[in-house]
Amino acid sequence: MRFYRTLKYAGKKFSQYTIDRLLGEGRYGLCFLARSESGNKVVIKKYKTSLGQKELPNCIDEAVILSKLKDKRIPAFLGVVNEKRFYGFVLEYKNGCTVKELLFKHNYKFTRREVFHTGLQLINIIQYLHENGVVHRDIRIPNVLMYQGKVCLIDFGLARWADKTYRYDLDFSYLGDFLLYLIYSSYEKKEKNKQLPWPKKLPWYEELSLTSEQQLFLRKLLGLEFVYENINDIKTDFIRAFSISRY
Template sequence: MLRPVGHIGGYTVVKPIGRGKYGVCYKAFKSDGHPVVLKRFYKNPTKGRFAPDDHEAVILSGLEHPAIPEFLGVLNEKAGYFFVLEYKNGMTLEQIIFKHRHRFCDGEIFNVGSQLLKIMSYIHSRNVIHGDLRLSNIIMDDNGHISLIDFGLARYTGEDGLDFDLDYSCFGNILLYLLYSAYPKSGKKIWYEELDLLPGQRAYLMRLLRLTEPFTSDTAVVEGFRKNFSIN
């Protein structure tokens, strides 16, 4: 275990692991040595108090999936207001691509995409839109297993005018990052002219990104991905 930087509500805090618009996440340990994430919220400048996002707590409490962190509770301490979340081992895709310069091959792209679509289909079956699918919110462990974190912008279908197509377009952006990770050098051309894509892959990505007729169901998104990105 790393040298602790503090103790909060019975947890030993060892290091910050992420920072966003609404707060900071820390890796911490319970007294039994089990790791957790403590998500501390910034103070609301107008209200003068800590401002947790109730959407995240409510939504996570209603989800049960091995690739989604479990919501374990809250801490209301002098140091701040915290969510306690299950800790997921691994590195974010952002770290893997930009820090470690990993080049994803076709098989790895299919593996990541397939797992992410299973998670996405699960939350959509619960009428949940993640709303923030991006490289920094996807963790891969040493065995290649994917976890989806940070439900701070998640909403139920119809809230704030959101629908599943937001997650579809974010999934398309993730695929582009994975494809570009193996591209020798990005020029000034747009992605569908620059990347060496099959016609079906190009058409699929354009639908995800809502450049042509968008997808309207998870089934179509999953089937399209398998058809165009399967390595078999």
């Protein structure tokens, strides 16, 4: 299916943009790498023509939110393409590799220093979003880009303005899960106990070599303990628990 999508759109021109290749496919549509007439790379998110009246406002939220945010760590909203049954948003292209690609394609192992600096950068981005009234709701390893040690957060398709339904703490468990991926990347499994008929599956807080402070921090993020109320407290506790000068 991916090959078919690439063949169908590759080389086609919509507005001032020429489609290069398919980057991915999601619930609401397709994501393409494209080039402007001046040769600049952009990302075009094409939405399905079958979207109903209930789904379309959710897509529009992404455009409105990105147009309000002005930060180099977040792709800028550049405009709309609407022609020939092709409707989509044009977004700034960000260089880099997703953390998912780093972990599962390149088998990258994050050092403790990198866990700290990557995590702190991501927390700073979340802090910026929350200060501007935005909840991302999809902070996962495919949506975090890294380039020369710098972090960018992409895919605002599920982002919403914060209210009683879309609370800031919706981002916290995603952050905890993201950090566990980084920590697990350098984890080395111990030799299996040959006396056991099957290997015992341990929870992360028993399997990983973490300080009690780090465990408590992650448990609170994941909702296993008293949960955090705001990103500022998370930032303070993360620095205290994971600062490379402390372990």
